[in-house]
Amino acid sequence: MSDGGERLRAELTRIWGNPPGWRALAAVNHSAVGRRFVVTGLAFFAVGGLLAMLMRVQLAVPGNDFIDQDTYNALFTLHGTTMMFLFAVPILEGFAVYLVPKLIGARDLLFPRLGAYGYWCYLFGGLLLYAGVLIGAAPDGGWFMYPPLTGPRYSPGPGADFWLLGVTLAEVSAVTAAVELASTILTARAPGMTLARMPIFAWYMLVVAFMILIGFPPLILGSVLLELERAFAMPFYDPRLGGDPLLWQHLFWLFGHPEVYIIFLPAVGMLATLVPVLAQRPLASYAWVVIAVIATGFLSFGLWVHHMYATGLPYLALSFFAAASMAVAVPTGIQVFTLIATLWPARPRLSVPMLYVFGFLFVFVLGGLTGVMVALVPFDWQAHDSHFVVAHLHYVLIGGMVFPLFAALYFWLPHFSGRLPSRRLGYIGFWLLFVGFNLTFLVMHLAGLLGMPRRVYTYSANLGLDWPNLLSTVGSFVMSIGVAAVLLDLLLHLRLGRRSPPNPWRADSLDWAMPLPPPPYNFASIPAVDDRHPLWRSPALAQELARGDHYLARAEADRRELLATDPITARPIQVVVVPGNSWSPLIMALATAAIAVGVLLAQYWLSALGLLVVITVACAWAARRPRLPARTAAGHGLTLPFHTHHPRPPGWWGTALSLLADATIGASLLFAYFYYWTVNADWPPQPPPATDWRLPLALAALAASSGLLMATQRLPEARRSAGATLSGAAALQAVFVGLGLWWLTASVAPDADAYGALLWAIAGWLGLHALGCVSMAAAAAAALARERSERRSVLATVGLFWHYSTLQGLALAGTALAFPRLA
Amino acid sequence: MKPPLNMLIGPAIWGAHFLLCYALLSVGCALGWPSNALRWSLGALTALALTWLGCRLAVAGRSANDFHARVGRGLDLLALIAVLWLGAALPLVPAACR
Numbered sequence: 001m002s003d004g005g006e007r008l009r010a011e012l013t014r015i016w017g018n019p020p021g022w023r024a025l026a027a028v029n030h031s032a033v034g035r036r037f038v039v040t041g042l043a044f045f046a047v048g049g050l051l052a053m054l055m056r057v058q059l060a061v062p063g064n065d066f067i068d069q070d071t072y073n074a075l076f077t078l079h080g081t082t083m084m085f086l087f088a089v090p091i092l093e094g095f096a097v098y099l100v101p102k103l104i105g106a107r108d109l110l111f112p113r114l115g116a117y118g119y120w121c122y123l124f125g126g127l128l129l130y131a132g133v134l135i136g137a138a139p140d141g142g143w144f145m146y147p148p149l150t151g152p153r154y155s156p157g158p159g160a161d162f163w164l165l166g167v168t169l170a171e172v173s174a175v176t177a178a179v180e181l182a183s184t185i186l187t188a189r190a191p192g193m194t195l196a197r198m199p200i201f202a203w204y205m206l207v208v209a210f211m212i213l214i215g216f217p218p219l220i221l222g223s224v225l226l227e228l229e230r231a232f233a234m235p236f237y238d239p240r241l242g243g244d245p246l247l248w249q250h251l252f253w254l255f256g257h258p259e260v261y262i263i264f265l266p267a268v269g270m271l272a273t274l275v276p277v278l279a280q281r282p283l284a285s286y287a288w289v290v291i292a293v294i295a296t297g298f299l300s301f302g303l304w305v306h307h308m309y310a311t312g313l314p315y316l317a318l319s320f321f322a323a324a325s326m327a328v329a330v331p332t333g334i335q336v337f338t339l340i341a342t343l344w345p346a347r348p349r350l351s352v353p354m355l356y357v358f359g360f361l362f363v364f365v366l367g368g369l370t371g372v373m374v375a376l377v378p379f380d381w382q383a384h385d386s387h388f389v390v391a392h393l394h395y396v397l398i399g400g401m402v403f404p405l406f407a408a409l410y411f412w413l414p415h416f417s418g419r420l421p422s423r424r425l426g427y428i429g430f431w432l433l434f435v436g437f438n439l440t441f442l443v444m445h446l447a448g449l450l451g452m453p454r455r456v457y458t459y460s461a462n463l464g465l466d467w468p469n470l471l472s473t474v475g476s477f478v479m480s481i482g483v484a485a486v487l488l489d490l491l492l493h494l495r496l497g498r499r500s501p502p503n504p505w506r507a508d509s510l511d512w513a514m515p516l517p518p519p520p521y522n523f524a525s526i527p528a529v530d531d532r533h534p535l536w537r538s539p540a541l542a543q544e545l546a547r548g549d550h551y552l553a554r555a556e557a558d559r560r561e562l563l564a565t566d567p568i569t570a571r572p573i574q575v576v577v578v579p580g581n582s583w584s585p586l587i588m589a590l591a592t593a594a595i596a597v598g599v600l601l602a603q604y605w606l607s608a609l610g611l612l613v614v615i616t617v618a619c620a621w622a623a624r625r626p627r628l629p630a631r632t633a634a635g636h637g638l639t640l641p642f643h644t645h646h647p648r649p650p651g652w653w654g655t656a657l658s659l660l661a662d663a664t665i666g667a668s669l670l671f672a673y674f675y676y677w678t679v680n681a682d683w684p685p686q687p688p689p690a691t692d693w694r695l696p697l698a699l700a701a702l703a704a705s706s707g708l709l710m711a712t713q714r715l716p717e718a719r720r721s722a723g724a725t726l727s728g729a730a731a732l733q734a735v736f737v738g739l740g741l742w743w744l745t746a747s748v749a750p751d752a753d754a755y756g757a758l759l760w761a762i763a764g765w766l767g768l769h770a771l772g773c774v775s776m777a778a779a780a781a782a783a784l785a786r787e788r789s790e791r792r793s794v795l796a797t798v799g800l801f802w803h804y805s806t807l808q809g810l811a812l813a814g815t816a817l818a819f820p821r822l823a
Numbered sequence: 824m825k826p827p828l829n830m831l832i833g834p835a836i837w838g839a840h841f842l843l844c845y846a847l848l849s850v851g852c853a854l855g856w857p858s859n860a861l862r863w864s865l866g867a868l869t870a871l872a873l874t875w876l877g878c879r880l881a882v883a884g885r886s887a888n889d890f891h892a893r894v895g896r897g898l899d900l901l902a903l904i905a906v907l908w909l910g911a912a913l914p915l916v917p918a919a920c921r
Contacts, residue, residue, distance in 0.1 A: 194890075195891070196889075287890060287893050287897065290894055291894050292901075294831070295901045298834035298837060299834075299837075301838070314848060314852060314919065315919060316861075316865075316912065316913075316916050316919075317845060317848050317849070319916040320844055320912065323908045323912055324841065324905065327909075330904065678850065678852070678853040679853075
């Protein structure tokens with residue numbers, strides 16, 4: 001290009017740019033959404049930290065009356081909830097949303113509106129949780145919300161409802177981020193970026209995204225079941241009616257333990273990205289790091305019962321979980337050793353990020369060692385519910401997440417803002433944090449071993465607990481001043497920081513192959529990659545990309561274009577047009593929050609209205625497809641189809657990944673059924689209801705709807721009858737719901753016992769799927785009425801959801817109804 | 824099977840073995856099976872998983888040495904260690920249902 005690509009970049013900036021002023025709330029660009037997550041996460045971190053300080057003041061001396069026990073209960077509940085749900089997971093997702101497209105050479109994530117929707121859900125979830133505090137109904141049942149303590153009998157106020165609904169919104173946000181991160185990493189990498197050349201952070205986030213899709217749904221289900229028990233007296237956790245409170249613990253920790261690794265892995269992934277840059281040499285044993293990350297992802301799902309050692313499970317079952325808890329130390333150790341091996345021969349400068357790397361190595365390894373201790377059943381029985389466990393989990397979480405996070409913040413700050421932070425404030429912040437942290441929590445191990453219990457607001461004098469608690473409180477103040485120094489540095493650098501040169505760390509990855517701060521389109525042309533360290537191999541790559549020397553160097557018809565590649569070979573396969581700025585994510589998130597508020601206030605019309613708006617907006621998203629020609633030139637002589645004419649469009653990948661989360665909820669419902677069966681001598685508590693003609697006919701209608709859709713998929717494109725057959729399939733779904741509901745209403749009451757409640761829960765789940773099928777059919781019919789040649793692409797996505805829903809419906813209904821007659 | 828999915832078979836065997844052991848124990852306890860029957864069933868499951876993983880490792884030694892193959896071998900090895908570690912509990916811990 002004769003003008004050095006200036007005109008191209010100006011056009012791309014116009015097309016990809018965020019609107020100014022308050023209209024920036026409509027921005028959906030991944031950089032904007034990622035920054036929102038990070039800033040909001042830091043704000044919640046500050047709030048959670050203040051809550052911790054109040055607790056430490058209370059515990060500074062024995063018999064203190066600074067706060068009463070009820071306030072203390074609310075404080076530790078909110079502190080844990082805020083740090084786990086509103087800080088740790090979202091801020092790391094924010095980093096990933098911001099960094100992943102840049103690292104893999106993409107202009108954006110595949111579903112920008114979904115990313116924006118996820119952010120708003122997270123924000124509204126957090127605000128809903130704290131709304132309870134403002135009206136004097138703070139949740140106080142612990143961050144784990146165990147029933148029966150949090151059930152309707154012992155927590156009749158709305159505090160637990162605020163928690164359940166707020167956290168569920170935050171969980172929805174995590175799932176949406178996981179869907180778009182996984183689909184983008186799999187299908188939107190730069191040409192030539194095979195799995196073996198993928199940046200290590202992308203590997204970490206790919207594994208974490210799958211972990212979120214499998215790990216978070218059990219808690220979403222558990223929370224919904226608990227809310228149903230609280231709102232409609234459906235006795236899922238009431239042992240008097242066949243329920244069991246331990247089911248909650250299983251569902252919670254099926255989420256809760258993988259969550260520890262969902263927090264840890266992205267943080268270490270950031271370290272594995274920045275440590276080689278600081279050492280100026282490649283990551284040692286890249287393949288072994290990939291092995292360790294995948295192994296950690298799998299093993300983390302075999303640890304959940306190690307939070308339940310004291311619940312009376314069989315010894316052998318406990319030993320299985322103890323074995324897995326110890327085994328996970330192997331891949332975790334591999335990751336730590338590869339970082340050390342990368343640093344060992346290098347002589348890295350003691351920059352601020354490097355200090356935090358050393359802090360991580362020291363603190364996290366200590367936390368890991370006490371982790372192996374509490375993985376041993378006999379030791380855990382002694383230390384259970386003591387401050388030893390509090391100290392252990394803070395060593396793991398602050399060592400494994402906060403230290404890496406601060407390293408990453410200092411490393412990528414020039415990227416976020418284009419400015420450099422203060423080195424002096426950075427050093428001060430680190431040393432105060434490091435010393436204060438160890439003073440607080442190293443001593444806390446001792447307090448725990450001396451018998452200091454968790455979640456108890458005071459203690460008596462002369463138990464030997466006075467001085468460890470006082471030291472911990474002093475340490476916590478030192479640590480807080482350190483955190484404040486870091487946050488102050490972050491704020492001040494925006495105004496006072498020096499302008500950063502491009503690529504200030506001499507990094508190897510594509511995220512630095514752009515001006516700082518980055519333009520909204522990331523790359524003026526999409527890079528072709530033939531090495532794991534593209535910038536070290538081609539130092540002039542940034543200039544080539546800016547000039548438009550690579551793929552998709554164009555700004556046509558105001559379209560936001562991405563290049564999609566094959567998940568394995570990274571060969572270009574389609575050009576994807578992603579949507580621009582829109583208010584619909586905010587509207588949809590407001591409607592989602594309205595569903596929760598409706599339940600909270602028992603104004604169910606509001607929930608129904610919210611659901612209607614969500615479905616309408618989702619249908620509008622799906623139906624409003626850009627009108628595109630079948631094929632287009634992508635540069636360098638390459639001609640590719642647009643995504644609207646590809647049999648595996650991005651929507652197919654997004655749907656497939658969403659269905660993984662969906663299937664986990666279905667599997668959790670089955671788990672609940674069989675769990676009740678194993679713990680109840682008589683299950684179902686009453687004989688199962690008789691089945692008549694309505695039930696087989698309902699299931700037949702469900703199967704027939706899938707058959708009709710399959711026939712529609714096979715129709716030749718020239719035929720006009722897609723709308724008619726889609727309507728027929730949708731009508732069969734309606735017959736399925738109508739007959740099923742008719743039978744259920746006449747046969748079993750939702751509050752009769754746990755079996756009836758579970759049947760109604762399964763019916764509700766299947767009903768939601770039927771609603772999804774009908775909505776998708778409407779959106780598909782609308783899209784195909786405009787453009788028939790896209791039938792293959794449209795129906796591939798609809799068919800995936802539809803056939804899955806049918807299979808799940810038959811499996812769940814079949815098991816819940818047939819098994820009681822067989823067993 | 825395509826290489827990236829093939830490399831996940833090792834951890835999937837570990838996952839299936841873990842899940843089946845836990846499910847078998849829960850069902851066995853619910854149905855009141857004798858502890859010896861439980862122990863032998865779990866031992867058979869473990870032997871099966873170890874054999875499968877061992878065969879995969881033996882065959883993998885003769886296969887290609889590309890990235891996917893190396894990652895697959897490493898994952899098989901870690902899965903073997905994890906299954907062995909779990910299986911080690913079987914002769915040591917009482918199979919009583921409490």
